[in-house]
Every structure is written in structure tokens, then in C-alpha cells.
Amino acid sequence: MKAGGTGVPVAPAFNLVFGERQPSRMMRFILRRTLQMIPTLLVVVLIIFVIFSVVPGSFISSLMSEGRNATNADVMAHLNQQFGLDKPLLVRLWDYLWGLAHFDLGISYRTREPVWNVIEPRLWPSIKLALAAMFFAALVGIPLGFVAALKPGSVIDTGTMMVAISGLSLPEFWFGLLLMYVFALQLGWLPSFGYNADSFQHLILPAIALGVSPMALLARTTRAGVLDVMNADFVRTARAKGVSEPRLVRSHVARNVLVLVLTTLGLQVGSLMGQAIVIEKLFSWPGIGSLLVDSVAARDIPVVQGAVIVIVLWFLVINMLVDVAYAAVDPRIKVT
């Protein structure tokens, strides 16, 4: 990748950020992709606003269901006014977007705290869980796929793919319960649920429960990728060169398969934070997912919006990183 490609006009915005120095192609790519996230976020915010204006129930009605006395018309009007719920939808949308442009996610209805203060402590546990789950999925799934593909039709292949199919079709919460029962209750090796910032042990069971489905998917993708690459012409060339099979897999096949697997890997990491909702509830994990569930139940819309925006942002950032990784692994791909 050459620094500051030739002949490509650099937009004034870039000059504003980087001054006279021409930014590298990679930097321009990252900057542009970051700017492209804005319309995506706008659409997301719009959808949430529309959905919550259509679904029955509001923050105040959810208070009533908790047995709090808010039936009094005056109290309701007061609360509506306090939260700005009496304003028309478009005005509320505009206010919210205006705040968002100033990195202000609003105030939580429930805790009366800034939304960011509610979300922030949940962020790191969520990221930690997603990364740990993905680490487990990649560490087990990719080698399984390789082993299966290198002996197609063998007992190992059939066994591995059976495990993969089971992993894909198992309901997560059931598998989580099973893990809890075996490793926490019966064997007593690991804590059954809860979160401890300093403890690695608390992370293991939820990470495995969350990672089993992407693990199965990765095993299948890797197997298909390896079979595909093994049939490529350049593999035949390598064999004609006298390259041994282990060397062939190591230095010719593996990297080419990685390019194929990277897509699945990226999409999975990106969506894991959203998928973690069930597992987070099951293991009492204080992540974004469980916050989202609680906030939806309470119609705490600013927090719901904040949480969804964080999940979407995570997905977009991971996808951008995957594209950057593509360019690093495959010389044919240039970030432009």
C-alpha cells in the first residue's frame, strides 16, 4: 500500500483533518468508513423511534405495571412533560438527533442518569464476553474444520461435522444450562453465574455457551474453504514443486482459507454482542444485552436507543476492521 496514492484527489475534509500532510490510503479508508457510519446510525435511530411510538405502552404505563401509583392524570401529565413525551414525535426525534450530534445520548427515564453513565459500565463486560466467545469459537472451530477437510469422508470428518451441526442447532440457553449443571453444580469447577471483573473463571461458561454456535459455523466454513482451496490450481502447482503435504497446508492453503474464513469471523464477532442477550440474562452477566432487555421492559427508551446504537456501532467497527484485515492478508485487495 503506497502512502498517499497518486492521482487521487483528496477532499478538503481530509486536508482539514490531516493538514498539508497527505494521509495514507489506510487512514483515508478508515476516516471515510467512519463517516459512512453516520447515515447507518441515523436509520437505526429512526427505526427505534418509529417502533416505540407504535408499540403499546410507555414508560409511565410500565411504572403502573410495577404497582406504582401513576394513574393520577396530573401525575401522568407532569411525568410526560418532564420526559418531553408530550412533544410530537418529530420534535422528539429532532431533539434526540441534536443531542446525538453533541455525543449526548439523553437521560435515562428510570435512573435519571445520563444514558452514557448507564451504558458505560456494561460495555467492557459485553466486549469481554463477545471476544472470549469468539476466541473460543476460532480456537476450536477453525482447527476442527481443517482436520475434517484434510480427511474428507473419514470418521473424524463425519464426527466433526456432526458436532458442528449439533452446535448450530442447540438452543443457546439450553446449552448454557447444561454447562452450568455439569461444570458448576456436578463438578464444581467453575462458578455457575455472575460477573467478577478480576476473575477469568466467571467468563468461561458464558463464553463457551455463546461461542458454540459461531464455533460450529466456523468449523463448517473452514472445512468448505479448505476443500475449495485444496482443489485450486496453485495447490496442484505446489504439489508439482514437490511441496510436502504439511508444508502445503501450512504455507499455501492456510492463508488462502483465512481470507475466506475472515468474513464469517467478522460477521460473527460483530453480531455476538447482540446475540448475547439470552446468555447474559442466563448467566446474570451485566452486559449491554441484559441492559437492553431490562430497558425494553421498562420502556426506558433513551437507554434502549443508546444500547442499540452501541451494538450497531460495534458491528460497524468490527466490519471495518475486517476490511482492514483483508487488505493486510490479501495483496489483491486494496482499501480505497
Add this chain to the structure above:
Amino acid sequence: MTHKESEPVLSVRDLRIGIGKQNAILHGVSFDILPGETYGLVGESGSGKSITGLSVMGLLKRPLQVTGGSILFRGQELLTLNSRARRRLRGDRMAMVFQEPMTALNPLATVGRQIAEMFVIHRGLRWSQARTKAVEALENVRVPSPEERARSYPHQLSGGMRQRVMIAMALACRPDLLIADEPTTALDVTVQAGVLELIAELSQAEGTAVLLVSHDLGVIANMCRRVGVMDQGRLVEEQDTRALFERPLHPYTRGLLAARPRLGSRTLAQRGRLTELDEVVSSDERGRDQPTLVTPRVFSGATP
């Protein structure tokens, strides 16, 4: 490894290839290649030329397998050799150039590294030394600015340049036998001549025997002294190239020669289409039991 100069480098005897024992694809092919000789195998698609080449290399893919016959390479029977010993021969003593230079190179490795790998595997060189040798190899195939090209990835090179890289790689360890499977078919006509010239020149300089597989009679005529004509898994005719063009003996060969498009040919202009192989008996009659017509007039020692 004692072999006299007059002994063939490669001696294929009654080679049979099939899918299992039942479905024969190659029905007993025999030919010899002398040291330094360029031998052509010609025939239409599916006649078995390519799998003959691949079976010599030991690169047949399942379900294809050698079901009988023998392949002697410098007096050594290849078919009874273990896979490790065969792998050691590949790339080192016998090498292959494939048809598709676009896909035959690893897209994620620099061409320098791919050539250097030959020296690492077969000569036990370190990567740094091997890279220097790789640049020399690129220079030998007349790739301009080889230092820079060695750092290029395959997608950054033209088709002709990639085929030169393939040739550099194949000839890196100075093999005794080069199998070139349609080496110019995928290339531009203007590039073809240069690549063929390069193969001819380098094989002559090193005394490398070449098995040139092609459907292109023009390529065969330019490159080979002797040529074998294949049809439906048999070697139907083997002749001195010049004699083949002047007096084709087998009806299939006559048909093949007649099918060549000729510029300004009146028959072509009148009929507006290529000649079909109408002189050839139908494929039913060209069945398995028919004896193959092989005329070992040039190399009398070739027949068993």
C-alpha cells in the same frame, strides 16, 4: 543414478489409467523420451494427453488411478516408488508447467517466494539465499527488472509474465524432464511464440527433455522432433514430426491435420466452417479392441 546418454529419460510402457479397474480411460500408452529431446503429445480435448503427463508426475487426482503398465524415469520404476520418494523427484528431477498461468500461482505469495521455495525444499537453502537464486531464475527467463518482479504478486503480472515465472520455477532445479501441459494455450498469440522459444532455448541449454502436451499442431510442429497422436485414450500414431505432416498414417491424424484452419484456404472460404473429422471412423468403431497404430520408425528401441 546411472543412466547412459542414449537411454530414454522417460519410458512409458503400456500405461493404463482408469476410474477403478472397470472404467479405463487410458488404454495402454507407450512412448519414450530421450535426453534433451522434445516430444509432442497431440490430440483433441479428452484424448488423455494431460492425464498422461499428470500420471508421470504422480499428480493424478482421485478417482483417477494408474491401473497398469510402467513408467520408467532414468531407469527407475516410478509406479512402485513410495510417495515420499516420488515427491522428492517432483520439482527437482521432473517439473511441470500448467496451462493456466492465471490460477496456477499462489495469489497470496510473491512470485519470488514461490520460486525460492524450490531451492528451500530441494536444495536446503535458507530463504535469504533462496531469494537471491530466485531473482537469478527470473533473470534466466528474461523477466525485466527481476529484483522488482520477485517482490510482485501474481495478480500484478501479465499472463505471459506469469507463465515465464512458472517456467522459471519449473526449471529452477535443472530437472531432467519438463512436462509442459498446454503451456501457451491460455496466452495471447503474440506472447505464445516468446514463451515457446524460451522453453526450447532453456531446455536445449540444460539438456532437459520436454514432454509437450498440446492440441495445437502448429506449436507441436515448431517445437518437437517426434510426436505422438492421441485419440480416446490411445496413442494412435507416433512419427517424426515432419513425416507426420507429410504422410499421416492413421485416419484420425489425417482428420486432425485437415481440421487445421488455414488462412486463405479456398475450401475454408467455400464451406465457411472448419473441416470435421469425417475421415475418421465413428467412435463406436474406434472401440477398445481395435489395435492402435503406432509406427516406431524413428525410435525402434521404443517398442517392448
